[in-house]
Amino acid sequence: MQLTFRREVLASALQAVAGVVPARTPKDILKNTKLVVEPGHATLMATDTEIGIRYEVPEVETASSGEALLPTARLTQILREVTSDQIYLDVSEDILEVKAGQSQFRLPVEDPREFPDVVPFNATECYSVSSSALRQAIRRVIFSADDESARYALGGILLELSPQQIVLAATDSRRLAVMETVSGTNGNLQEKQSIVVPRKAMSMLEKTLGGEESEVLIAAGDHDVMVHYGGCVIYSRLVEGRFPNFRDVLPTETPVSIELVAGPFHNVVRQSQIVTSDESRGVDFVFTEGLLTLVSRAADVGNSRIELPIEYSGAEIAIMFDPRFISDFLRVLEPETSLRIGLIGGEDPAVFMTGEDYKYVVMPLAREA
Numbered sequence: 001m002q003l004t005f006r007r008e009v010l011a012s013a014l015q016a017v018a019g020v021v022p023a024r025t026p027k028d029i030l031k032n033t034k035l036v037v038e039p040g041h042a043t044l045m046a047t048d049t050e051i052g053i054r055y056e057v058p059e060v061e062t063a064s065s066g067e068a069l070l071p072t073a074r075l076t077q078i079l080r081e082v083t084s085d086q087i088y089l090d091v092s093e094d095i096l097e098v099k100a101g102q103s104q105f106r107l108p109v110e111d112p113r114e115f116p117d118v119v120p121f122n123a124t125e126c127y128s129v130s131s132s133a134l135r136q137a138i139r140r141v142i143f144s145a146d147d148e149s150a151r152y153a154l155g156g157i158l159l160e161l162s163p164q165q166i167v168l169a170a171t172d173s174r175r176l177a178v179m180e181t182v183s184g185t186n187g188n189l190q191e192k193q194s195i196v197v198p199r200k201a202m203s204m205l206e207k208t209l210g211g212e213e214s215e216v217l218i219a220a221g222d223h224d225v226m227v228h229y230g231g232c233v234i235y236s237r238l239v240e241g242r243f244p245n246f247r248d249v250l251p252t253e254t255p256v257s258i259e260l261v262a263g264p265f266h267n268v269v270r271q272s273q274i275v276t277s278d279e280s281r282g283v284d285f286v287f288t289e290g291l292l293t294l295v296s297r298a299a300d301v302g303n304s305r306i307e308l309p310i311e312y313s314g315a316e317i318a319i320m321f322d323p324r325f326i327s328d329f330l331r332v333l334e335p336e337t338s339l340r341i342g343l344i345g346g347e348d349p350a351v352f353m354t355g356e357d358y359k360y361v362v363m364p365l366a367r368e369a
Contacts, residue, residue: 001037001064001091005057007100010087011079013057014072016232017046019204020053021072032069034115035091039063045118046072047235051201052118055208056231067112070096078105118235121228123219125187127161131216131229135209137168137179138202140358143328145199146172156196156239158246161220163190169246170199175325176249180357186217195220196243201236208232249361251351254342258287258312263335266327268306272296273323275304282320282365287343289313294323319346320365326352329360 014033022030025048034045042060046053068091075098079087084101091097091109098105138157146154160167166183169176205227209216216229227234272283272294280298292310297303329352333339342351352360 001066001068001089002062003037003042003064003089003091004061005042005087005089006059007079007082007085007087009059010057011076013044013055014070014076014079016208017044017053017055018072018076019207020046020048020051020200022048029069029110029114030116031072032110032115033072033075034112034118035068035070037062037067038065044070045115047116047118049116050237051198051204052116052235053204053208054118054120054233058231066091068096069110069112069115071107071109074105074107078103118233121217121219121226121233123217123226125185125189126217126219126228127163127166127183127185127189129166129181129183129216129218131209131214133181134166134216135206137166137181138206138209140179140332141168141170141177142199142202142206143332144170144172144175144177144360147199153196153239153241153243156198156243157202158194158196158243159218159220159225160192160194161218162192166218169243171244171246171249173244174322174363176246176359176361177329178246178250178359193220194243195225196239196241197225197236198239201234205234208234249349250359251342251344251349251361254344254351256287256314256317256341256343258292258310258341258343260292260310260339260341261335262330262333262337262339264308265339266330266333266335268292268294268308269323269326269330271306272304273327275302276323277301281322281324282367283323285319285321287312287314287317287319296323317343317346319343319350320367321350321362322365325362329362 017033036043042057044055082100082103088099096107096109158169163185165180167180169178214230219226224237275296277298284295286293292308294306340353349361349363
């Protein structure tokens with residue numbers, strides 16, 4: 001098979017699928033990316049058997065057809081280092097030849113028939129959502145998932161799918177992020193479904209949704225989910241286990257409501273992190289009339305006091321947070337975004353909100369006796 005690609009196009013496509021290629025696996029063949037070629041058309045496929053992706057590569061020139069395995073890591077290195085705009089691939093039965101300007105590489109390849117297939121999207125009934133809305137929702141919740149519980153419910157993202165809206169939720173038991181977005185359906189689908197998708201799959205989805213605006217189709221099964229948008233299909237097995245009832249965690253009433261702007265608030269939170277340590281991460285957020293004061297103290301590090309004028313006229317409230325948790329929330333907002341903090345008291349969970357569709361609940365830290 002002989003193919004010609006623009007270097008940046010092939011590099012972008014390979015980067016999109018490389019996120020699922022396992023760095024360590026007892027099945028070395030999974031370290032490859034499968035290339036499926038038809039005249040004028042090329043598709044890349046990668047899988048770790050739990051998650052898979054099909055990615056159509058645009059702007060390919062070929063009159064060939066067939067299949068080949070590409071050594072993902074080495075080809076990625078080649079595309080990163082060469083400067084030629086055109087990349088030529090010539091694949092024989094056991095050799096991949098890569099030509100880029102004055103550079104030429106010959107790499108051994110494995111049998112593509114041994115590589116697990118990633119099936120195309122063929123669901124006729126599915127949920128639909130805009131790519132920009134879904135990407136924002138993923139970005140606003142994924143940081144709250146427990147990255148140390150990869151095989152359990154807290155290590156995934158809950159998707160509540162319905163014909164009117166999709167709700168995403170993630171928690172590590174110390175904080176909870178919930179985002180709602182408008183959805184629709186294709187076909188006659190009317191039911192609601194709740195699934196938990198692995199964090200890795202959702203992260204890969206968020207990264208590959210960064211291109212042009214498109215419709216995203218989501219088809220959920222009993223044990224897996226498939227997502228289709230543009231020229232990409234992502235498959236993932238679902239996380240086992242029961243996701244907690246997150247609505248029980250959302251405070252129903254917050255007597256104190258304080259308006260802030262994300263950018264200035266994020267700045268003082270980042271400053272407060274400077275004087276913290278692994279042993280002493282807590283920062284006091286003290287709300288007094290017209291002022292928010294962030295106070296931190298850490299043995300062998302020092303102390304800090306940072307002030308931010310705010311519109312508040314109630315009684316003093318002091319609540320201790322891990323500033324990393326607050327910074328994670330503020331990082332996914334535009335600096336000019338208006339937000340609202342809902343407080344109950346110094347020992348109760350606080351809820352951070354933008355509008356009515358995004359809520360972030362943080363548990364306060366216990367003070368040392």
